Amino acid sequence: MSASSxxxxxxxxxxxxxxxxxxxxTVSRSLRGLPNVAKSTRDRxxxxxxxxxxxxxxxxxxxxSGQTRIIEIAVPVLNSWYFSEVLAxxxxxLSECGYSxxxxxxxxxxxxxxxIRDAVAADGADGLIMVDLPLxxxxxxxxxxxxxxxxxxxxxxxxxxxxxxxxxxIGRKAVRHLFERGHRRIGILSGQSDDPLxxxxxxxxxxxxxxQLTSFGIEVDPALSCVGNFSVDGGKESMLTLLRLEDxxxxxxxxxxxxxxxxMAAVRENQLSVPxxxxxxxxxxxxLSEVMGLTTIDQHVExxxxxxxxxxxxxxxxxxxxxxHLEIETTLVVRSST
Amino acid sequence: MSASSxxxxxxxxxxxxxxxxxxxxTVSRSLRGLPNVAKSTRDRxxxxxxxxxxxxxxxxxxxxSGQTRIIEIAVPVLNSWYFSEVLAxxxxxLSECGYSxxxxxxxxxxxxxxxIRDAVAADGADGLIMVDLPLxxxxxxxxxxxxxxxxxxxxxxxxxxxxxxxxxxIGRKAVRHLFERGHRRIGILSGQSDDPLxxxxxxxxxxxxxxQLTSFGIEVDPALSCVGNFSVDGGKESMLTLLRLEDxxxxxxxxxxxxxxxxMAAVRENQLSVPxxxxxxxxxxxxLSEVMGLTTIDQHVExxxxxxxxxxxxxxxxxxxxxxHLEIETTLVVRSST
DNA sequence: CTACTTCATGTAAGCGCTTGCATATCCCGG
DNA sequence: CCGGGATATGCAAGCGCTTACATGAAGTAG
Numbered sequence: 001m002s003a004s005s006x007x008x009x010x011x012x013x014x015x016x017x018x019x020x021x022x023x024x025x026t027v028s029r030s031l032r033g034l035p036n037v038a039k040s041t042r043d044r045x046x047x048x049x050x051x052x053x054x055x056x057x058x059x060x061x062x063x064x065s066g067q068t069r070i071i072e073i074a075v076p077v078l079n080s081w082y083f084s085e086v087l088a089x090x091x092x093x094l095s096e097c098g099y100s101x102x103x104x105x106x107x108x109x110x111x112x113x114x115x116i117r118d119a120v121a122a123d124g125a126d127g128l129i130m131v132d133l134p135l136x137x138x139x140x141x142x143x144x145x146x147x148x149x150x151x152x153x154x155x156x157x158x159x160x161x162x163x164x165x166x167x168x169x170i171g172r173k174a175v176r177h178l179f180e181r182g183h184r185r186i187g188i189l190s191g192q193s194d195d196p197l198x199x200x201x202x203x204x205x206x207x208x209x210x211x212q213l214t215s216f217g218i219e220v221d222p223a224l225s226c227v228g229n230f231s232v233d234g235g236k237e238s239m240l241t242l243l244r245l246e247d248x249x250x251x252x253x254x255x256x257x258x259x260x261x262x263x264m265a266a267v268r269e270n271q272l273s274v275p276x277x278x279x280x281x282x283x284x285x286x287x288l289s290e291v292m293g294l295t296t297i298d299q300h301v302e303x304x305x306x307x308x309x310x311x312x313x314x315x316x317x318x319x320x321x322x323x324x325h326l327e328i329e330t331t332l333v334v335r336s337s338t
Numbered sequence: 339m340s341a342s343s344x345x346x347x348x349x350x351x352x353x354x355x356x357x358x359x360x361x362x363x364t365v366s367r368s369l370r371g372l373p374n375v376a377k378s379t380r381d382r383x384x385x386x387x388x389x390x391x392x393x394x395x396x397x398x399x400x401x402x403s404g405q406t407r408i409i410e411i412a413v414p415v416l417n418s419w420y421f422s423e424v425l426a427x428x429x430x431x432l433s434e435c436g437y438s439x440x441x442x443x444x445x446x447x448x449x450x451x452x453x454i455r456d457a458v459a460a461d462g463a464d465g466l467i468m469v470d471l472p473l474x475x476x477x478x479x480x481x482x483x484x485x486x487x488x489x490x491x492x493x494x495x496x497x498x499x500x501x502x503x504x505x506x507x508i509g510r511k512a513v514r515h516l517f518e519r520g521h522r523r524i525g526i527l528s529g530q531s532d533d534p535l536x537x538x539x540x541x542x543x544x545x546x547x548x549x550q551l552t553s554f555g556i557e558v559d560p561a562l563s564c565v566g567n568f569s570v571d572g573g574k575e576s577m578l579t580l581l582r583l584e585d586x587x588x589x590x591x592x593x594x595x596x597x598x599x600x601x602m603a604a605v606r607e608n609q610l611s612v613p614x615x616x617x618x619x620x621x622x623x624x625x626l627s628e629v630m631g632l633t634t635i636d637q638h639v640e641x642x643x644x645x646x647x648x649x650x651x652x653x654x655x656x657x658x659x660x661x662x663h664l665e666i667e668t669t670l671v672v673r674s675s676t
Numbered sequence: 677c678t679a680c681t682t683c684a685t686g687t688a689a690g691c692g693c694t695t696g697c698a699t700a701t702c703c704c705g706g
Numbered sequence: 707c708c709g710g711g712a713t714a715t716g717c718a719a720g721c722g723c724t725t726a727c728a729t730g731a732a733g734t735a736g
Contacts, residue, residue, distance in 0.1 A: 041714080053459050055456065056460075058462040063692080066694090078425050078426035078429055079425070080422070087416050088415065091416055101440065102440050104429070104439075105433070118393065121349075122395070122396055124396040265630070291571075293603075348722095360686085367724095373683095398724090401723070
């Protein structure tokens with residue numbers, strides 16, 4: 001109505017100031033809850049802001065304050081059960097705390113390196129959550145020197161806080177469970193363990209598997225170890241390979257539930273039954289594991305996101321930062337597949 | 339080293355200008371590829387920028403230019419197969435085109451309304467993709483009056499471009515397929531169809547189901563219709579209900595693959611077999627449908643995200659905007675469940 | 677050789693906020 | 707009745723860019 005709404009739609013802090021008959025400084029202070037504002041003034045400002053449907057312009061306040069209230073989150077891929085759980089957990093706490101979440105898919109180590117350089121140089125976020133993206137020395141120091149606070153999830157980084165699970169223990173747990181069920185010939189479907197800087201999770205689980213077997217006095221048979229690619233298909237292919245063995249395993253540890261699903265399908269396709277002919281245990285606590293009757297080691301994935309986000313917010317709001325590694329407990333959920 | 343790197347880490351446009359011995363205006367023009375810059379100058383500037391590892395400060399250039407190169411994407415939930423596929427598709431094209439992706443989970447109509455008001459008032463993005471979030475009249479006009487360009491996915495909005503599938507046709511297709519397989523008593527597992535402003539997809543699929551049955555001269559039996567909640571568990575529960583019927587269906591149309599998975603589990607739990615006792619068809623083209631042997635109507639979900647993002651970018655780069663509804667074809671994939 | 681174009685570059689005014697500092701007001705004890 | 711410390715508010719200088727406009731340097735035609 002009045003002359004204030006000239007600039008198509010958006011009300012600025014000046015409009016509010018005019019409406020409340022105060023200076024823009026007072027509006028800024030009032031709206032952000034800073035001290036030394038008279039109650040009556042603050043009310044007047046709040047009313048004016050409300051009636052104008054005013055929101056501070058994000059870019060302007062970011063530029064002026066140097067804080068963006070944006071959190072970047074980088075994941076290897078988006079369309080995967082695991083990462084969308086993490087994302088969901090992180091989003092819930094971040095939006096609750098008034099942060100925006102900006103996501104990027106960072107598939108390869110090259111992309112990762114570029115992502116980090118760009119992110120740091122552009123300086124567009126207050127914080128960064130790296131999910132299952134191991135950092136090399138250079139990347140870590142580039143990040144450490146930036147204004148951004150960093151929390152990693154899924155992998156430890158040494159220089160930043162992280163939320164992790166004990167993947168070695170997961171491997172042990174799985175073997176222990178199968179051993180208790182009477183299995184002695186235990187196979188494993190793992191992920192690609194080639195590049196330690198690409199993805200360390202599979203390696204650790206394999207280590208735990210081998211460790212526990214050894215401590216049970218069982219020799220680790222390389223023939224029983226198959227490398228899939230963390231996918232349903234990968235699990236299926238690998239399982240088919242194992243089934244073709246003369247002396248095939250009586251139980252199989254799939255290092256992810258999705259691989260386990262593939263494995264179950266492979267077993268059934270061979271007219272064999274789970275768990276009678278082959279017992280299968282997975283890792284994740286995937287939505288579908290219950291309905292599939294899959295025994296799994298639940299790693300409470302959504303909590304990874306929740307914890308990482310929570311910790312990052314704490315750090316940003318001033319909590320002491322210590323390169324501590326928050327460990328999420330895993331729980332064995334026994335179902336009909338073992 | 340030199341006096342330029344005073345401001346902890348970040349190089350500003352002034353540093354670049356100084357290094358290249360030109361004005362900041364020239365740096366800006368050079369780096370953004372604007373015309374009227376001598377080749378030699380542009381090279382000098384580019385070199386300086388590279389060696390300083392300079393990136394324009396996002397907030398500053400956003401404030402000055404009025405463009406953010408941020409796209410908001412709102413989905414009902416993040417941890418769902420469907421939405422993470424959409425997200426993955428959108429992210430791929432947006433990052434390719436140099437946009438950042440900011441995500442929000444918007445669960446209820448109330449949150450949706452708040453989300454829209456905030457987004458418009460804050461004016462923090464150039465564009466917005468609303469996935470499976472129907473807009474009421476007021477919301478649509480609030481959005482229409484904003485600076486943001488909007489594309490919807492999953493639902494048509496009338497006022498904005500959208501990418502959709504023909505959900506009625508999906509219902510028909512499913513019934514047609516089951517009919518051709520000889521089934522006459524066909525049940526349906528649908529989602530909650532109560533609130534048309536909450537989610538319209540289930541309703542349309544039910545309509546197609548009913549339509550096709552009718553046109554085959556089969557009366558629609560309300561007893562064969564069960565409302566789940568788009569989840570595996572929902573599908574399982576609903577299926578159990580149907581199985582308890584005296585005259586149970588010989589085939590069931592689950593309006594999502596995840597519900598179909600639940601249904602398959604329910605059937606097996608009753609010592610019955612799929613497809614012998616009950617045939618099941620789903621919708622989605624879920625990653626696991628192949629391994630589960632589920633017949634499904636693939637709706638190429640990732641493409642929804644790709645198309646929505648692509649169209650939004652086109653609009654932002656100046657393409658004519660027409661409230662057209664880009665329709666993604668669906669394809670029946672027959673497997674062992676029918 | 678001059679007048680008029682073009683093209684290249686610089687100048688400076690914002691963009692809408694935040695925030696350090698200055699100013700004004702009020703209340704209290706002496 | 708006055709000085710001084712709180713408390714409340716305003717002033718104005720940025721934050722790091724973009725961009726309209728002014729200026730300068732060449733080139734071109736008459």
